[in-house]
Structures are given as structure tokens and as C-alpha cells.
Amino acid sequence: MLEREAELAELSALAERARAGRGAVAVIEGPPGIGRTAMLDHLAQTTGMRVLRAQGSLPEREFGLGLVRQLLEPVLATADTRERARLLTGSAELALRALDPRAVTPEGDFAALHGLFWLLANLAEREPVLLLVDDVDWADRASLGWLAYVARRLRELAVLVVLGRRGGAFRDDPAFVAARTLSLRPLSETAVRDIVGESDEAFAKECHRATGGNPQMLDRLLESLARHGAREADSVAWYASRALSEVIRYRLAELPPRCLEMARTLAIASDALEMDSVEARQAAHLLAESGLTTGGAAPRFVHEFTAETVLAGMSADEVEKAHAEAAKHLYDKDSEAEKIAKHLLETAPGDEVWRVIVLAQAARTALSREDAVKAGELVCRALREHPADPRDLLDMLAATTPWFDARRVADTLTEVAAGIDPHQDPELYAQAYSVLAQAVSHGGRPVEAHEILERAAIRVRGRDCALVLTAQRLALSTANLATWNPRADWETVPMGDTPGERALLAIRAFLSAARGDIGEGVHLANLTLDRGVASDHTIFPAATAAAGALLYCDRVPEAIRVLETLPRGLPTVVLLTDAYLRHGELAKAAALAESMLELAPTPLLRRNDPLLIAGLVDAYVLCGDYDRAERALARYPMYDGDHGWNRARFLLSQGKLRIAGGRVAEGTAALLEAGRRMVAWGWDNPAMGNWRSLAATGVYALGDHARARALAGEEVEIARASGLRRSLGVSLRVAGAITPGAAGLKLAREAVDLLEGLELAHALIDLGTAEHMAGAVSRARTALRQGAELAERCGAGPLARRGHAELRRAGGRPRGGYLTGARALTASERRVALLARQGHTNRQIAGRLQVAVRTVEIHLTSVYRKLGITARTDLATALR
Incomplete structure (x- = not known):
């Protein structure tokens, strides 16, 4: 009766009134186990009234007056002859027919209801009566009608009717409107703590949470806990699920x-x-x-x-059948694919087309919210449904392999690939085994991935598909180029007359460039592109790989020309961003990378996120926007499969950002780690990543001048031997900046002769600084002014400001004007600004220029800063 004091007081007052001849009706309501029955028991023991008791039940609900018989039959059965005669005096005699178990009393039999009422009245004449009915919700209609009949006539009777109910079975019956309703609430946490008697509040709190304060469930739980000697809060949920299941x-x-x-x-x-x-x-x-x-x-x-x-x-069969029925029902109702797929995953694979469609749709939704793990699970299941054409599913699965269970992907693809005939559909066969090899490689088994593709290339009938698989094998499993023997993979260089031959040529071109075989890389790349790539196999993008080879052979303008003609897929955008940076088009590179990050299906993109993010970070660092660079850096999810070039490229950008932000030791360590990886994996081409010259600046700033000059000098030798003009110029510039005297000045002048664009601006400023130190003030001013103005045109704010500062120290006067004002706008910024001035919204501008809304916002922010305005309405004046 804990926390029931107010309800008991009310019932006691009603009982007192009933004993005085003023009957009443009270209703105690609440769910099972809340304490209704316990309260009725308490009343039966404490009121001192004669107790008539009954309980409704579903099995007896169809028997007329079943509840009334529970109440009144014992009265006549226990009465002696005289008492029986008294009780049946007058109209009460009509009750005999209703109480006869052989009789069927109609629900609306007024005579029977009247007789039963007078039987109760005659009984209450001698002593007050407490009429208790529990679970009245399940009373038969006739008994409920009689209770309503009695409720209307209690005013002069010494009868208290107390009904216990679960819900609202008769809330609207006029006979019970005046009844006093007492709603029993669950026990509070304080009450549970008092019952438990625990000083450990966490234990009591868990008991309350598990039972919801239901007294019956609390009693069962505490009994189970006591029986097993469990007194820890952590054990409550486990025992609750078992102890209370019996109640359920x-x-x-x-x-x-x-x-x-x-x-x-x-x-x-x-x-x-x-x-x-x-x-x-x-x-x-x-x-x-x-x-x-x-x-x-x-x-x-x-x-x-x-x-x-x-x-x-x-049973397991019943559960599976229920899930299958639920999935079909939801599909017929055109519910969301993810809701349907949740049930399909609990069933055995089937052969209905709609199941594959639903699973694929759910996978795309998961990818759109960057849940690659869920997408991988759904795609694997869709592939086990035996789809007619699994090509799109294979593409989606390839996107999930860095994050999803590589072993599960491999098992699924092994099953799928085994069912594809390499003679009937060699392209699908090649695609399946390419994705399988990626999964195995991401699972940490590169040698096995190599063997898978090698076996697949032998089995496939189509020569082109065999060559594509060979190219894919090289791309996946010869990441360690230090041990790569090109002739072992292809005895003679194919002419590139077919897509398969071009795929192999392209990957050999890229790998040759990556490890520093510049002549071979350029030759094979041009050979690939000269043969045409418009209709090549989609599994391996030959044109993109060939353009990448040109880029990493320092053929930047040529690479840009090729890349700008290709569809803007992720690999193309990664390379084009890098190419724009090398060409000094910083704003263009940042806008391109930002657009891809916003517009592309992100998880499909995230396989190469480290490369794209690295390009974006480099652009922001060169522009001086270090905060935005840090945010971009944080977007990259580091996964266990990162190794080789991907991680090294990312570390290069991280190192540059750290040094630019003043964290020189941390940045230098990142650059040296990137270099260690590049050397170990054979990707030691300065055009891919000039880690030595970058690290040299950090090492020099930390005071180890000898080591810094050694690193820079080593890169100069590698670049000169490889014939890399741009890379040689960059390494010479750095070597000159950290070499004192005439030797350094000579290196700086040679660098200026080799470079162009932003790197030329850097070299001119370094040369001007050295000339000033050497006393050649006029030459210093000329170089510094040219370098600062060129840096401004490229949008490299920090470099331009450094040039202006050195020019002032040399006694010159900076002209400037390229960092602010209308002249400072890039072509992309000017297009966006003009459209904004015409009244177009950001979304409309993005649609017209086919870029992301975020890109438009970035351009406008830069436009406002350069023009010195704060609102769109100011564009009309500022752009005149």
C-alpha cells in the first residue's frame, strides 16, 4: 500500500458513508500489477463490512450474469432456511430464476435484474455490504448491466461497490459518471528505493527503470535478484528480462x-x-x-x-515467415526501401525481382548519408538474391570496401563471381573479380588480391578483359614499385589498338611515372591517348591514368588539356585539382574540390578522399586560409586500409599546413614520414611529392642546416637525372634559399629560369631576398616586385605579403592591387559576382554554372572580401 495513502483514505470515507446507509460506487483503475487487487484485499480486511467478491475473465465473458452469480450465489448457498426465506422476500424471489445455472437469462430481462437488486438490498438490510469486482472490463454484458442498475439505486442502501478495471470499458456509461475514480500510478523511484532498502541509488534506479514502477513486476524482480544473490545495478536488466518474462x-x-x-x-x-x-x-x-x-x-x-x-x-521458421510477410506487406504499401530491407535481411534469399530493387534502393539511401557499413550489408544481400544484372550493385560494393567487413565482401563476391560465365559475359566477370580483389586488398591481403586477378585474367576468354584485369592487378597489387618488373607483366608494349591494350598501357604509364621513369611514362601516356579512349572499358579509366602519368612527369599543361575533356568523375577531379594547383590557379582548384565534395555521392567518393582533401588543403594553405584548411583536414576519415601513396599524399599536405601554421616540428615529422613511405613503396618521384625539399625547409627552421641542405641537394640530383623541369626548379629554389652566399644565389637564379606560374613567383621572391642580402638592391627590387605581383594574381596571399615586406626592406614601394579590388577577382569569382549582381540566387547561380551551392558561397565570400563590401546590393557599385 506504499504511496496509496490518499486513495485508501477516500475509500475508507466511502465505506463509512455506506455503513451509515448512503451507498456509493468507486472505481480503482490501472494496468495489471499496479496494485488494484491488493487494494481490494485491503478493503476486504479493514472495512468490517460483509464482502461479496467477483472477478471478470475473458473465458467467462460470454456467459450471461456470470459475474453476478459469482457475487450472489454464495450468499444463498451459505444461508440457512430462515435466512434464505428472508433474503428472497418480495421481489427478490425473481432472483432465483437468474441464479439458476440451467437458466439462460436474457440481457435485458428487467425482472431478473430487479430481483437480483432486491436480493442485494435484503442482504444489506442486516449488515453493510462491500461489493468488490476486479477486472470489471471483462464482465459479461448482463452483469455489467446489473451493476449499472445497482449503481443508480444505491443512495438509500448500505452498500459500497468498488470496481477494479484495467482501462476505460464503461467510462461513458451514465450509471458510473458519479463514481469516484481512483487511478493508481506506478511507484516512484523514492518508493522503490524504500522497498529495495538499498543504499546504492544506482541499483534502486535500475530496478525502477526495468519495472516502470509496477509493484507486481518489482516484486517478481526483487524475488529473482534475492534468489540469485545479485545486488549490482548492472545485473538488474539481465534478471528483469528473465524474471518478468513469466509475467508477460x-x-x-x-x-x-x-x-x-x-x-x-x-x-x-x-x-x-x-x-x-x-x-x-x-x-x-x-x-x-x-x-x-x-x-x-x-x-x-x-x-x-x-x-x-x-x-x-x-520458432525460427515462424520468425522468418513473419519477416517475409512484413516485407511483402510494406512493399505493397509502397513503404520506404530501408524499412522493407530491414525485414528482408532476416529472411533467406529469394528469386523475386522486387527484393533486389528494394535492397539496392536501401543501399543507395545508406550511401547518401555516408553509412558505408549499412550499404555494404545491403549490397551483399542484394547480390545473394541473384539479380539479373549486378553491375550497379558491384559499383556500390566497391565504394564500401574500405569501411565494410572485407571478409564478408570477399565471401559474397566469391559466390557471385563463381556464378558468372567468363565466356558469355567477360566484362561482368572482369568487373566482379576487380571488386573482389579490391575487397581482399583492403582486408590486408594484397598478395591474394594479385593472385585473384591473375587467375581471373587466365580464365576469361576476351583478350581485352584479360588485359583490363592485368591492369587492375597492377593498380591494386604493385603499389610497391620498388620491386615491379614491367617486362614480367607484358613482354612487349601493346600498340593500344583496343580498350584492353590501352588500359594496360595507361596503368604502365602511370606506374612508370610514379617511380620516376619519366621517359617511359610520357611515351606510354601519349601512346595511350593517341590511340583514342572515348569508348574504352568502364572498369579502368585509361584516359585518366594516362593524364595522371603526364601530370607526374611535369607535363602540367598537357595533363590539364586532357583532364578538362574528361567526365568529372572522382579520379579526374583529384588529378585536375592537383594540376590547377601546380599551374597556380588556386581558386579554381579549391572550387573544383569543394564542388566534388558536395555534389558527388560521398561514400563513392571517399575511397579517394585523402587525395582530394589533400588538394583542397594545399589550396587553402597557399591562399592563407589556415582555419578552412584545418576543417578540410578533419573531414578525412582515416581507415586501416590506407597505405602507400594515399597516406603519403595526405601526410604531405598535413605537413605543409602544420609548418605554415607555426607547428614546425610536427609538420616536419609528417613530411619525413610521407617520404619514408614513398621511398619504401617505390613512389619516389619528386613530381608526385617533393617531400625532400618540403622537409628541408622544416629541418632548416629547426636548426639542422646540414641535414636540410642534404635533403634539398638529393632532390635536385633526382629531378635533374629524371629530366623533370618543374620539379628541378622547385628543388633548386629551396636549395638556394637555405644555401648561403654566392652558391645559394646561383641556385636561385637557375630556379627562376626553369619555373612559371606560382612557383616562379616563389622563386622570384626568394631570389630578390638573396639579391638584397648580396647588395644588389636594384635587381632585388625588380625580382621582388615581379614575384609579389605574380603571387597576387595567383591568389597566394601569404606569399604576396612576404614579397611586399621584402620589397619594402629593399627600399621599394609595392604597387599591389591584385589582392583587393575588381582586378583581384578570378574568372570564376567574376562570373559568380556578375550573376549575383543580376539578382540570381545562390541556387540559381549554382545551377547555371553547374557547381555546388557551397562553391557559390565560397566565391561570393571571397568577392566581398576583395571588393571590401558586405552585402549583395553593393555589387552593382563595386563592379562598375
């Missing part, structure tokens, strides 16, 4: 079969629950009355372990 099973057992069916549906597929039939609504009402579910149009289990209990009573 009992409550379900007393309900009709339709309720169990609905409970199973709720446990397995609540989103497939239908409430559009009378039967369903009745079942939901009964479940709610039993305290198992919430009410309303979308019922849910009250206790989290109810679903576990329901499922425990089902």
Missing part, C-alpha cells in the same frame, strides 16, 4: 489468439501492423488493458523485454 507470458496466455498474433507482429514488424479492422482494434485494446502495450493507433510494447519474450516463444 501469463498475461498473453489469458488473451485471445488474435492478441498473440498482434504481439508477434509488434515484436517483429511494428511498422507492418494494420489497425484498419475491428478485430485488430479489439486485439490492440486488450493488449493495452493487459498493460503490455501502449494505446492509440500505433501501439508499442510498454516494457522493452516484452518483444524478447514474445520472440522466445516463436
Whole structure:
């Protein structure tokens, strides 16, 4: 009776009135286990009135006056002859017919109701009567009608009627409107703590959470905990799920079969629950009355372990069948693909086309929110459904391999690939084995990936597909170029007359460039491009690989010309961003990378995120926007499969940002680690990453001048031997900047003769600084002024400011004007600004220029800064 004092006081007052001849009706309501029965027991023991008691039940609901018979039959059965005659005096004699078990009393038989009422009245004449009816919700109609009949006539009787109910079975019956309703609430945490008697508040809190403050469930839980000697808060949930499952099973057992069916549906597929039939609504009402579910149009289990209990009573076949039915039902209702797929994943693979469609749609949705793990699970399952054409699924699966379970992907693809005939569909066969090899490689088994593609190339009939698989094998498993022997993979250089030959040529061109074989790289790249690549195989982008080879052979303008003609897929954008940076088009590089990050399907993109993010970071560092560079750096998700060039390229950009931001030691360490990786994997081409010259500046700033000059000198030798004009110029510039005297000045002058664009600006400023130190003031001013102006045109703010500062120290006067004002706008910024001035919104501008909205916002922010304005309305004046 804890926390029931107010309710007991009210009932005691009503009992006192009833003993005085002023009868009343009270209703105690609450779900099972809340304490209704305990309160009725308490009343029976404490009021001193004669107790008549009955309890409704679903099995007896169809028997007329069944509840009334429970109440009044014992009265006549225990009375002696004289008392029986007294009780049946007058109209009460009519009650005999109603109480005859052989009689069937019609529901509206007024004579029977009248006689039963007078039997109760005659009984109350001698002593006050306490009439207790529990679970009145389940009373038969005739008994409920009699209780209403009595309720209307209690004013002069010494009778207190107390009804216990679960829900609102007769809330609107006029006979009970005046009844005093007492709603029992769950026990509070304080009450549970008092009952538990624990000083450990966490234990009591867990007990309250597990039972919801339901006294019956709390009693069962505490009994189980005491029996097993468990007193830890962490153990409560485990024991609750087992101890209280018995209560759940009992409550379900007393309900009709339709309720169990609905409970199973709720446990397995609540989103497939239908409430559009009378039967369903009745079942939901009964479940709610039993305290198992919430009410309303979308019922849910009250206790989290109810679903576990329901499922425990089902066989594996029943569970699978229920999931299959739920999936089909939701599909027919045109529900969201992810909801349907959730159930399909719990069933065995089938052969219905709609299942593949749903799983593929759900996978695309998961990819769109960057959940590659879920997408991988869904695609794997879709492939096991035996789709007619798995090409798109294979593409999606390839995007998930860095983050999803590589072993599971490999197992799925092994099964799929085994079912493809290499003679009937060699292209699909090649695609399946290419993705399989990627998964195996990401799983840390590069040698096995190499062997998979080698075996696949032998089996496939189509020569072109065999060559594509060979190229893919090289791309995946010869990341360590230090041990690569090109002749072992292809005895003679193919002419590139077919897509397969061009694929092999392109990858050999790229790998040759990567390890520093510049002549071979340029020759094979041009050979690939000269043969045409417009209709090449989609598994391997030959044109992109060939353009990459040109870029990393310091043929920057040529690479840009090729890349700008290709579709803007991720590999193309990665290379084009890098090419624009090398060409000094910083704003263009940043806008391109930002657009790809926003517009591309992100998880498909994230395979090469480190390369794209690295390019974006470099652009921001050169522009002096270090905060934005840090944010871009944080976007890259480092996964275990990162190795070789990807990680090295990322570390290069990280190192440059750290040094630019003043964290020289940290940045230098990142650059040296990038170099260690590049040397170990054979990607030691200064045109791919000039880690030595970059690290040399950091090492020099840390005071180790000898080591710095050694690093820079080593890069000069490598670049000179390889014939890399731009890379040689960069390494000479750095070597000159850290070499004192005439030797350094000579290196700086040679660098100026080799470079162009932004690197030329850098070299001119370094040369001007050295000339000033050597006393050649006039030559210093000329070089510094040219370098600063060129840096301004490229948008390299920090470099331009350094040039201006050195020019002032040399006694010169900076002209400037390229960092601010209309002249400072890049071509892209000017296009955006003009459209904005015409009144177009950011979204409209993005649509017209085919870029991301975010890119438009970035351009406008830069435009406002350069023009010195703060609002769109100022563009009209500022751009005149």
C-alpha cells in the first residue's frame, strides 16, 4: 500500500458513508500489477463490512450474469432456511430464476435484474455490504448491466461497490459518471528505493527503470535478484528480462489468439501492423488493458523485454515467415526501401525481382548519408538474391570496401563471381573479380588480391578483359614499385589498338611515372591517348591514368588539356585539382574540390578522399586560409586500409599546413614520414611529392642546416637525372634559399629560369631576398616586385605579403592591387559576382554554372572580401 495513502483514505470515507446507509460506487483503475487487487484485499480486511467478491475473465465473458452469480450465489448457498426465506422476500424471489445455472437469462430481462437488486438490498438490510469486482472490463454484458442498475439505486442502501478495471470499458456509461475514480500510478523511484532498502541509488534506479514502477513486476524482480544473490545495478536488466518474462507470458496466455498474433507482429514488424479492422482494434485494446502495450493507433510494447519474450516463444521458421510477410506487406504499401530491407535481411534469399530493387534502393539511401557499413550489408544481400544484372550493385560494393567487413565482401563476391560465365559475359566477370580483389586488398591481403586477378585474367576468354584485369592487378597489387618488373607483366608494349591494350598501357604509364621513369611514362601516356579512349572499358579509366602519368612527369599543361575533356568523375577531379594547383590557379582548384565534395555521392567518393582533401588543403594553405584548411583536414576519415601513396599524399599536405601554421616540428615529422613511405613503396618521384625539399625547409627552421641542405641537394640530383623541369626548379629554389652566399644565389637564379606560374613567383621572391642580402638592391627590387605581383594574381596571399615586406626592406614601394579590388577577382569569382549582381540566387547561380551551392558561397565570400563590401546590393557599385 506504499504511496496509496490518499486513495485508501477516500475509500475508507466511502465505506463509512455506506455503513451509515448512503451507498456509493468507486472505481480503482490501472494496468495489471499496479496494485488494484491488493487494494481490494485491503478493503476486504479493514472495512468490517460483509464482502461479496467477483472477478471478470475473458473465458467467462460470454456467459450471461456470470459475474453476478459469482457475487450472489454464495450468499444463498451459505444461508440457512430462515435466512434464505428472508433474503428472497418480495421481489427478490425473481432472483432465483437468474441464479439458476440451467437458466439462460436474457440481457435485458428487467425482472431478473430487479430481483437480483432486491436480493442485494435484503442482504444489506442486516449488515453493510462491500461489493468488490476486479477486472470489471471483462464482465459479461448482463452483469455489467446489473451493476449499472445497482449503481443508480444505491443512495438509500448500505452498500459500497468498488470496481477494479484495467482501462476505460464503461467510462461513458451514465450509471458510473458519479463514481469516484481512483487511478493508481506506478511507484516512484523514492518508493522503490524504500522497498529495495538499498543504499546504492544506482541499483534502486535500475530496478525502477526495468519495472516502470509496477509493484507486481518489482516484486517478481526483487524475488529473482534475492534468489540469485545479485545486488549490482548492472545485473538488474539481465534478471528483469528473465524474471518478468513469466509475467508477460501469463498475461498473453489469458488473451485471445488474435492478441498473440498482434504481439508477434509488434515484436517483429511494428511498422507492418494494420489497425484498419475491428478485430485488430479489439486485439490492440486488450493488449493495452493487459498493460503490455501502449494505446492509440500505433501501439508499442510498454516494457522493452516484452518483444524478447514474445520472440522466445516463436520458432525460427515462424520468425522468418513473419519477416517475409512484413516485407511483402510494406512493399505493397509502397513503404520506404530501408524499412522493407530491414525485414528482408532476416529472411533467406529469394528469386523475386522486387527484393533486389528494394535492397539496392536501401543501399543507395545508406550511401547518401555516408553509412558505408549499412550499404555494404545491403549490397551483399542484394547480390545473394541473384539479380539479373549486378553491375550497379558491384559499383556500390566497391565504394564500401574500405569501411565494410572485407571478409564478408570477399565471401559474397566469391559466390557471385563463381556464378558468372567468363565466356558469355567477360566484362561482368572482369568487373566482379576487380571488386573482389579490391575487397581482399583492403582486408590486408594484397598478395591474394594479385593472385585473384591473375587467375581471373587466365580464365576469361576476351583478350581485352584479360588485359583490363592485368591492369587492375597492377593498380591494386604493385603499389610497391620498388620491386615491379614491367617486362614480367607484358613482354612487349601493346600498340593500344583496343580498350584492353590501352588500359594496360595507361596503368604502365602511370606506374612508370610514379617511380620516376619519366621517359617511359610520357611515351606510354601519349601512346595511350593517341590511340583514342572515348569508348574504352568502364572498369579502368585509361584516359585518366594516362593524364595522371603526364601530370607526374611535369607535363602540367598537357595533363590539364586532357583532364578538362574528361567526365568529372572522382579520379579526374583529384588529378585536375592537383594540376590547377601546380599551374597556380588556386581558386579554381579549391572550387573544383569543394564542388566534388558536395555534389558527388560521398561514400563513392571517399575511397579517394585523402587525395582530394589533400588538394583542397594545399589550396587553402597557399591562399592563407589556415582555419578552412584545418576543417578540410578533419573531414578525412582515416581507415586501416590506407597505405602507400594515399597516406603519403595526405601526410604531405598535413605537413605543409602544420609548418605554415607555426607547428614546425610536427609538420616536419609528417613530411619525413610521407617520404619514408614513398621511398619504401617505390613512389619516389619528386613530381608526385617533393617531400625532400618540403622537409628541408622544416629541418632548416629547426636548426639542422646540414641535414636540410642534404635533403634539398638529393632532390635536385633526382629531378635533374629524371629530366623533370618543374620539379628541378622547385628543388633548386629551396636549395638556394637555405644555401648561403654566392652558391645559394646561383641556385636561385637557375630556379627562376626553369619555373612559371606560382612557383616562379616563389622563386622570384626568394631570389630578390638573396639579391638584397648580396647588395644588389636594384635587381632585388625588380625580382621582388615581379614575384609579389605574380603571387597576387595567383591568389597566394601569404606569399604576396612576404614579397611586399621584402620589397619594402629593399627600399621599394609595392604597387599591389591584385589582392583587393575588381582586378583581384578570378574568372570564376567574376562570373559568380556578375550573376549575383543580376539578382540570381545562390541556387540559381549554382545551377547555371553547374557547381555546388557551397562553391557559390565560397566565391561570393571571397568577392566581398576583395571588393571590401558586405552585402549583395553593393555589387552593382563595386563592379562598375
